[in-house]
Amino acid sequence: MSSLFPALDAGSERPALRFGDRSLTYGELRAVAGSLAARLDGAGRVAVWATPTLETAVAVVAALLAGVPAVPLNPKTGERELTHIVTDSGPALVLAAADAELPPALASLPRTDIPTGVPADGSGDRGGAGVPPRAEPASPADPALVVYTSGTTGPPKGAVLSRRAVAATLDALEDAWGWTSDDVLVHALPLFHVHGLILGVLGPLRRGGSVRHLGRFTTGGVARELADGGTMLFGVPTMYHRVAEALADEPQLAKALAGARLLVSGSAALPVHDHERIAALTGRRVIERYGMTETLMNTSVRADDVEPRTGSVGVPLPGVDLRLVEEDGTEITAYDGETVGEIQVRGPNLFTEYLNRPDATAAAFDGTWFRTGDMAVRDADGSVRIVGRKATDLIKSGGYKIGAGEIENALLDHPGVREAAVTGEPDADLGERIVAWVVPADPGAPPSGQELADHVAAQLAPHKRPRVVRYLEVLPRNDMGKILKRALRG
Incomplete structure (x- = not known):
């Protein structure tokens, strides 16, 4: 058995x-x-x-x-x-x-x-x-x-x-x-x-369903398999970005995605503008979930959720307890969509230990709670919106705690920006200043730093505007499509 x-x-x-x-x-x-x-x-x-x-x-x-x-x-x-x-x-x-x-x-x-x-x-x-x-x-x-x-x-x-x-x-x-x-x-x-x-x-084998692996990601392969009976698509943001870019020129891809039961993105945040482009051209919304190697899956937008959850990773999964805490470990009870805290989780989904590393295992836990190192806010319904990693994406500037993720989404909403990443760097006056790393849509005519700062300030708040804008041809990424921010800082 x-x-x-x-x-x-x-x-x-x-x-x-x-x-x-x-x-x-x-x-x-x-x-x-x-x-x-x-x-x-x-x-x-x-x-x-x-x-x-x-x-x-x-x-x-x-x-x-x-x-x-x-x-x-x-x-x-x-x-x-x-x-x-x-x-x-x-x-x-x-x-x-x-x-x-x-x-x-x-x-x-x-x-x-x-x-x-x-x-x-x-x-x-x-x-x-x-x-x-x-x-x-x-x-x-x-x-x-x-x-x-x-x-x-x-x-x-x-x-x-x-x-x-x-x-x-x-x-x-x-x-x-x-x-x-x-x-x-x-x-x-x-x-x-x-x-x-x-x-x-x-996952499919436990459910008694089936999996079709493309070997190498192509939008043509996605269209072919979804059109031929595929019901679910799993991908990372880089894949969905390529899908969003291709939809206008590949009607068969749009039709195939429209017929899928579930589109799931994970491993990093899917930018809002890619969410919106896919939804507009297919009528299907991509849902996001949140997990880690050590915790497997913690939260997800539900397939039966009637409300769009763009930018959210949903609510805790059955059996998972989740809380946000201040730097001193105080639990944050406000579900106001504004108060940033570190995510801690517990449940049967957690790893047992780091192999041969009892010191690291002990340091990873606050009692029975696993310290994820991810920073988030919770909305009134308990759903979670991640704003970044504590080590690389939490920027303390002018007395504010600012998540890099929301600034990145605001930058990506500018038509002159193809890709964006946000980091903090030391500043004598502010503590940290916000730095935007931008791949322009037109390298020959990139938007100015002032234009991008004004764009972010108008969408979010003046204290969240980038103080420095640096231009790149491409952002460094790992195999999963995650941006390597330490490479930017190095």
């Missing part, structure tokens, strides 16, 4: 996974993953070379069936960081696609190639009856995955995610999104992190 993936027990002909022109039904996945799980029995932690392929999905499912924690590895990770992750996590072996070339950092690990074909020895018929899934651990507290953080404040830390946490977050999203076995999820996200792997692969 599979506690995480009940649909595997039936071993049906329903489609489970499709990556390009390669696919597996639930019966075939049961056979292939069950066969690999038998080989992993008692292996301890296993590393997974997490390319955006069918093999990665099979490997992670097999590890979970075997009760073996999986450590997904980003194939783009540099040698030094990868060496740290492998040394820290101590995997017994690495699972990789047969044609994958592995870097030197993995040379000392035994390698097991990931099968994707149904066993040819008669044990893996299409129903998968001959290879039952492995018996899973009895305890929901057992580790399921060790996912490494991005390492922005030091070497990456391995967040240990329990089976309970994975199940809790996916079941809470079932409630919030009306997620069923009839849903067909389309996405092109990497498979080494929470959004792409847990939500984007394990």
Whole structure:
């Protein structure tokens, strides 16, 4: 009996996974993953070379069936960081696609190639009856995955995610999104992190639905898959920005998005102007959710919400407690849409610990509350609007606490701005001054700094206007499309 993936027990002909022109039904996945799980029995932690392929999905499912924690590895990770992750996590072996070339950092690990074909020895018929899934651990507290953080404040830390946490977050999203076995999820996200792997692969499998991974994001691929039965699209803001840019010239894309049941954006804030362009051209609104590696999902706009929630990440998910606190830990009780505080959360969705880092684990908690480092306000209905990271997006200027996110949205509303980021830098008079980093829509005729300052002051408040404007050809971003503000400051 599979506690995480009940649909595997039936071993049906329903489609489970499709990556390009390669696919597996639930019966075939049961056979292939069950066969690999038998080989992993008692292996301890296993590393997974997490390319955006069918093999990665099979490997992670097999590890979970075997009760073996999986450590997904980003194939783009540099040698030094990868060496740290492998040394820290101590995997017994690495699972990789047969044609994958592995870097030197993995040379000392035994390698097991990931099968994707149904066993040819008669044990893996299409129903998968001959290879039952492995018996899973009895305890929901057992580790399921060790996912490494991005390492922005030091070497990456391995967040240990329990089976309970994975199940809790996916079941809470079932409630919030009306997620069923009839849903067909389309996405092109990497498979080494929470959004792409847990939500984007394990989520559909837990519901008994199916996932279609594009391999590489293109607006044409999105249009094709949504038009061919896809019901949900997961993406990050960079993807939705490209969608918004393409809609006017790609009527088939607009039609496909209009027919989707749910469009979800996450991993960073989706700018308001992209929300509005997509809604205007498709009649569909993108909903946002909020989560972290350590917490999985905390909040989401609900699929059945009748009110537009542009700029909001919704309300806490079932089972999640959320509060805002002042710098001294005092809880903020005002739901006024103005008072900024740090988000703290608790619930069954939280990670168990940072692997081998009891000091960091202890520092991450205020009693039972996890300190997210994200700053937000709460509206009258309890919904959350994130204004930025405490370390990089909270600007203290002239006695005010200012979130960079709302200034960025105001800048993006200016027709002369293509991309924008906001940071603070030391100022003898103000404490910090607001700095805008702008990619102009027309590099030959960028809007002046005064024009942009006046634009922000008119939309928000005079004390939120940028005091300095710097122009770039492109903003530095990571693999998930998040702007690397530390690179701007450096």
